[in-house]
């Protein structure tokens with residue numbers, strides 16, 4: 001069974017059609033990257049798969065459950081990190097992770113494991129006991145990544161996971177994401193960082209103006225466009241969609 005199956009997905013905001021028939025599938029254990037220019041429809045797609053936004057038409061299934069008719073079943077499998085997520089500023093990082101773990105853990109042992117895993121992923125050292133209001137942007141992002149992955153979702157949906165992180169912190173987060181799939185998880189992420197998707201993703205979908213323009217592994221896409229990197233592939237796909 002596919003982890004995610006998106007067929008002919010359409011979504012409009014008023015008279016503006018943001019998604020015009022998006023289609024892709026994700027297999028278990030994959031890191032699947034959605035890349036595209038500003039306004040291409042990445043966040044809209046991720047929010048629909050996360051059950052936060054209703055599609056106008058088309059079908060989206062997560063582990064075989066339809067996001068529109070069975071959203072509660074879908075939510076059992078997923079964890080969603082929004083692009084602009086925040087954490088409760090008056091809590092410490094540790095209190096925040098504990099607060100979230102209480103919702104997900106079925107017993108005390110699982111609660112303890114989740115919080116420990118969250119602390120490990122966040123890598124905030126002794127600052128984990130400082131208030132979130134004192135954190136830098138990058139520290140908050142790491143706390144939120146930890147929050148998304150510590151609950152052991154079968155599918156992690158991460159909107160711009162490394163946005164606002166410096167090079168070293170971004171590398172750390174990429175490693176955490178890779179490790180997470182080694183333990184059986186599947187990841188759907190969006191990114192503007194071409195080096196990141198090339199390094200991280202097993203397959204990439206290029207989305208442009210609400211439609212998937214290309215899907216493939218980084219190696220396949222580079223071969224198809226005779227390109228040295230994914231940035232070149234991206235530029236060529238966008239250029240072609242405007243002029244070819």
Ligand SMILES: Nc1ncnc2c1ncn2[C@@H]1O[C@H](COP(=O)(O)OP(=O)(O)OP(=O)(O)O)[C@@H](O)[C@H]1O
Pocket residue numbers: 013016018036037038039040041042043044045
């Ligand atoms: N709530 C909304 N109301 C009206 N238009 C919206 C709304 N949300 C998104 N849009 C429009 O839909 C299109 C797709 O937006 P979306 O946020 O999905 O793009 P994106 O690829 O994630 O962009 P970015 O890379 O800039 O984050 C854009 O033109 C955006 O302006």
